[in-house]
Amino acid sequence: MMKHILLVITALFFLSGCAEPSKQIETENLPGVENVTESSNHIYTFHGSLKIRGANAIFGEGKPSETLKNAMKPVFYSIAKFGRSKNYKYMAVVNDRFNNLSGYPINSWKALESYMKLYGTKHYRPSITDKGGIENHSRAAVKVVYFKKRPKGLFLWDLEQLERDTRQ
């Protein structure tokens, strides 16, 4: 099992040095995401966004966390759906501070929701539009690595559970 993990590490480590550009992934069947790319080291980045205008752009849809949740949920659904379509069972989020591979423990939608109830992200910033209105453009860009088997001791997300929890 450990050898398997090390192979994954080594592969990610060495492949990250390659100059091969990112590949665009077809997003037709992935709701809520604008685009998906696969980097040469097999890290998939899912981009989603949610634009809110008017008073809600300032006050959020109830709370800032609601706005963030609404932007994130379809992205995580698509992450689960895409991974399962490729026969993967688990994934790790590998964003900078939020990195399951360096021990970050949040590994379910329920846990992420609890986090978001107390905290939003730095991206909750209302702005003035070209037409003078107020807009809040929440962006979500989530980087993930998929796994077919679950190495012990890592906080990985179960894709089947994630798809169930984020289906709308």
Add this chain to the structure above:
Amino acid sequence: MKLIHVFAIGLMTVTSLMADYTTIVTRTTPSMQGGKEIFFGTVSDYSNYVTEISKNVAAHGTLGAVDGMSKGAQALARGFYGEGLKYAGAGAAIGIVVGLLDPYVMSMYADQEYMLVRTDGKGELESILFIGDKHPSLSETQIHTILQNK
């Protein structure tokens, strides 16, 4: 005790009670239950130690000499692999990818993030995450007690 001291203690107690925080329990596998505490500290320290251990493992193909690692990483490695540091496949080995990724585009943040990690001794982990607000009024000892009782 002067009146001002009573007032100060009262104020500290009230602000402590007002501390806004939440705790989140996660496990590497749903069947993992409890176990021995192997880490308590900030999330940032935990990530750094995991990365340090992972680099050590990746460099040697197994857990190599730990003398060069920080004391915190050595202590965590003992938690993962036991006192004899026998490499037993306890996981936590892929942190090496940290630093090789593109600049981040999304990150969650909190003002106080602590975690307590327990192991079942078979390589699975349980984490209790503490997320506190921007006016931290709980000490590390208080946070540790809260997490130990979860």
